[in-house]
């Protein structure tokens with residue numbers, strides 16, 4: 535994430551990864567404030583064994599796109615809700631990538647963060663049968679919790 539202030543949102547992704555027993559790390563990396571850290575993180579991620587990167591940022595959210603420019607790993611972007619423009623700025627900054635450098639962009643805020651983790655799980659489950667089973671079970675539990683009437 536671009537700032538510690540994003541953690542309230544991005545912790546939803548970490549919680550979901552925890553729930554699905556997916557190994558993960560959390561880092562604060564900013565294209566604007568820590569550009570050298572960004573370059574090192576993006577360039578070294580694949581060789582460190584990372585398989586999917588979830589990048590959350592708000593406002594002028596260049597982080598996901600810059601990471602995607604420097605790695606061949608899948609990058610999932612989460613637009614964090616901003617104070618001034620409620621995250622519309624974050625969304626547009628992340629989603630409007632030029633052709634050739636994709637960022638899989640999720641919804642603004644907590645739902646987007648949780649869904650980024652679920653999307654990462656789906657990607658990883660393609661080559662991990664045990665994870666696929668945990669993901670299917672989680673989805674089924676979600677379905678089972680939905681009442682068929684409001685009262």
Ligand SMILES: Nc1c(C(=O)O)ncn1[C@@H]1O[C@H](COP(=O)(O)O)[C@@H](O)[C@H]1O
Pocket residue numbers: 535536537538539540563564565566567590591592593594595596597598614
């Ligand atoms: N969008 C970016 C980037 C980046 O894109 O690299 N780095 C920080 N930020 C964002 O600035 C917002 C305000 O940050 P502060 O709360 O630290 O002032 C955060 O949502 C962060 O993601």
